[in-house]
Amino acid sequence: MAEYIGPLEPRENWDKWHVQDIGLDEPVKKLTPERIEKIVNRILIGEGWARIKAYVDTCIHCGLCSSACHHYLSNDGNPHFAPVGKIRNTLWPMLKTKGKVNAEFIKTAAEIVYTECNVCMRCSMYCPFGIDMAYLISLVRRICHFCRVVPQYLQDTVNSHAVTMNQMWVKQDEWIDTLQWQEEDAQDIVTTARIPLDKEGADVMYSVIGPEPKILAQLLANASVIMTVAGIDWTMPSFDGWDNSDMAMYSGDWEVMGRVKKAHFEAAMRLKCKKIVMGECGHAFRSVYDRGNRILGWRMHPIPIVHAVQFYYELLRDGKIKIARKIKEPVTLHDPCNIMRGRGLYEMGRYVMKAICEDF
Structure with missing residues (x-):
């Protein structure tokens, strides 16, 4: 596994970016450290480990994906909105700690992967190695799904699909x-x-x-x-x-x-x-x-x-x-x-x- 770089520094004026959604705010109150750890390892190790390891070991943090991301460009080049920034603030800490993250981290990760990335895969077209960032973001979304931390409207449409x-x-x-x-x-x-x-x-x-x-x-x-x-x-x-x-x-x-x-x-x-x-x-x-x-x-x-x-x-x-x-x-x-x-x-x-x- 590549050397862990760590998340970016906390954002300034976080309240400006904070998302208020009952689907994110309420479920985190019921999460326990044990449940989070179990879910994270089940998804990262049990479902996606081969691709995760290949992508993480391959990425050289060149930043070429940033200029491809409309979230990054429309936020004045804020590194938090760069594709690699989103991965560093969500997936990296879970890999480093082997799932030992708290409920507030899951909530923040959910805000990032559901509201700051469209999984459009444009960044992958610019990546010299073709790393599928959308897949990595989707894995974080899958973790949030099993934690039941999903935006309410999105979850309602999924419930409709199920029924x-x-x-x-x-x-x-x-x-x-x-x-x-x-x-x-x-x-x-x-x-x-x-x-x-x-x-x-x-x-x-x-x-x-x-x-x-x-x-x-x-x-x-x-x-x-x-x-x-x-x-x-x-x-x-x-x-x-x-x-x-x-x-x-x-x-x-x-x-x-x-x-x-x-x-x-x-x-x-x-x-x-x-x-x-x-x-x-x-x-x-x-x-x-x-x-x-x-x-x-x-x-x-x-x-x-x-x-x-x-x-x-x-x-x-x-x-x-x-x-x-x-x-x-x-x-x-x-x-x-x-x-x-x-x-x-x-x-x-x-x-x-x-x-x-x-x-x-």
């Missing part, structure tokens, strides 16, 4: 009803539009995130119009597995993550679909394409996974849909972390933007 298999507490009858009235809205645009439910053998199972039926229902109608005009043989499940999102991946509850991904894959296999086309959400795509198969012990996915950007690219390229009116205003593209850096859909994204924008 309803979607992140927004959407009941099955609400899901089906939303699809039906969005089909009617789609027919106001294209009279033959449909949202087929539970169609076995369809070419495409289309999956979305929980917020779509809850607060962005019009996106379902939009998808129906596109699928109809393009002549796609598609379906959506009426049962669990329609939500492809995964907030448990972010909280550190990989057990619930596995359950949610299993339901998603099994929905497509139950319907005997040829592939899954996912909506726009990048974190959902990451959880299905990159994490879902691995957490379930699969080397590859049991069914092909296609992100919306790739799907629209193929439709435009093949002439299956044509753009009636292009956006006239100047438009730029911020490369999304999970589908661009994570999947490499750079050129496909630009192809789509050029097809729909006059000034891109």
Whole structure:
């Protein structure tokens, strides 16, 4: 193991950065040193030791990751917000003491890993050794999860995943009803539009995130119009597995993550679909394409996974849909972390933007 460097000096004006959240403030009151030590060693030694040792022994503390981090850049180069600074203030002390840290440390670590890092992996692109800082941060989040020190809203969405298999507490009858009235809205645009439910053998199972039926229902109608005009043989499940999102991946509850991904894959296999086309959400795509198969012990996915950007690219390229009116205003593209850096859909994204924008 590399020589322990130690955490950074305490921040000045800590109250400025302190996060007040019942999910962080209350659970720490019940933590004991024995429980913390047991959890830390279970995760660091039992689950992640090989990668941790490789990364920690490899890092030369060059600081190149800092300039890649938007938290660091937006806080005037404060070293506490640098990726290596976050690791030094969370993971390093736990490694050095072999888990002998107190409840207040866990609370501070939770504030750092949940509110000061998006696990976007941009820093890893700049690291000369490709160290996966997001994985290290995720391990700290996993420790916080087992300590039950998780931001309340995030934990509520995970609870929803565990109970309803979607992140927004959407009941099955609400899901089906939303699809039906969005089909009617789609027919106001294209009279033959449909949202087929539970169609076995369809070419495409289309999956979305929980917020779509809850607060962005019009996106379902939009998808129906596109699928109809393009002549796609598609379906959506009426049962669990329609939500492809995964907030448990972010909280550190990989057990619930596995359950949610299993339901998603099994929905497509139950319907005997040829592939899954996912909506726009990048974190959902990451959880299905990159994490879902691995957490379930699969080397590859049991069914092909296609992100919306790739799907629209193929439709435009093949002439299956044509753009009636292009956006006239100047438009730029911020490369999304999970589908661009994570999947490499750079050129496909630009192809789509050029097809729909006059000034891109």
